[in-house]
Amino acid sequence: MRTQITEMFGLRVYTDRAVFIGNVDDVVLDVDQKKVDALAVGELNPEIGEVKGYTGLQIPFRVVKSVGDIVIVRHIPGLFKLPAKDD
Amino acid sequence: MSKTFCRSLARKKVMSNDGMLIGTIKNIIVDLNTGQVVDLLVKPDETFKTDGYRTDGDKMLVPFEAVKDIKDYVVVDRYLLKR
Numbered sequence: 001m002r003t004q005i006t007e008m009f010g011l012r013v014y015t016d017r018a019v020f021i022g023n024v025d026d027v028v029l030d031v032d033q034k035k036v037d038a039l040a041v042g043e044l045n046p047e048i049g050e051v052k053g054y055t056g057l058q059i060p061f062r063v064v065k066s067v068g069d070i071v072i073v074r075h076i077p078g079l080f081k082l083p084a085k086d087d
Numbered sequence: 088m089s090k091t092f093c094r095s096l097a098r099k100k101v102m103s104n105d106g107m108l109i110g111t112i113k114n115i116i117v118d119l120n121t122g123q124v125v126d127l128l129v130k131p132d133e134t135f136k137t138d139g140y141r142t143d144g145d146k147m148l149v150p151f152e153a154v155k156d157i158k159d160y161v162v163v164d165r166y167l168l169k170r
Contacts, residue, residue, distance in 0.1 A: 001119055002116050003116070004114045004115070005115040005117055026093055029124055030090055031154065032089040034124050034151050035122045035123055035124060036119075036123075037090055061122045067119045
């Protein structure tokens with residue numbers, strides 16, 4: 001599936017545990033390997049962990065599972081917390 | 088420098104390794120299944136003749152394999168351009 005990179009800007013990024021991370025701000029290319037290296041994600045969801053002081057996250061492309069209307073990445077428990085439930 | 092942000096590539100000029108100005112980057116085409124960067128979509132400069140090159144409408148397709156390096160300009164190999 002071939003996509004123009006500008007179509008990825010602004011896509012919402014979720015983990016496969018349905019946790020919202022943020023929106024795609026930019027895409028990082030590895031020029032030597034000729035590959036997509038990472039997605040730069042901004043407007044982070046404050047509930048996924050310590051995002052204070054950060055304007056964005058770079059999500060390595062190897063954890064990206066699927067890109068369509070939204071982006072789905074593998075859930076990494078140490079990195080993304082499930083939102084705490086209020087009982 | 089091997090890693091670069093796509094937004095910093097927008098409107099960068101594309102030049103061949105023999106010093107010819109080819110055009111300006113308009114978009115980048117990637118294969119999202121493999122993560123491979125496939126093509127650059129380049130708006131050709133008026134001085135550049137696109138005969139014999141792959142084009143899509145008024146844009147030219149530059150295979151990313153031809154890209155030598157990206158700094159102030161995007162330098163591509165003239166011989167790898169035609170595919």
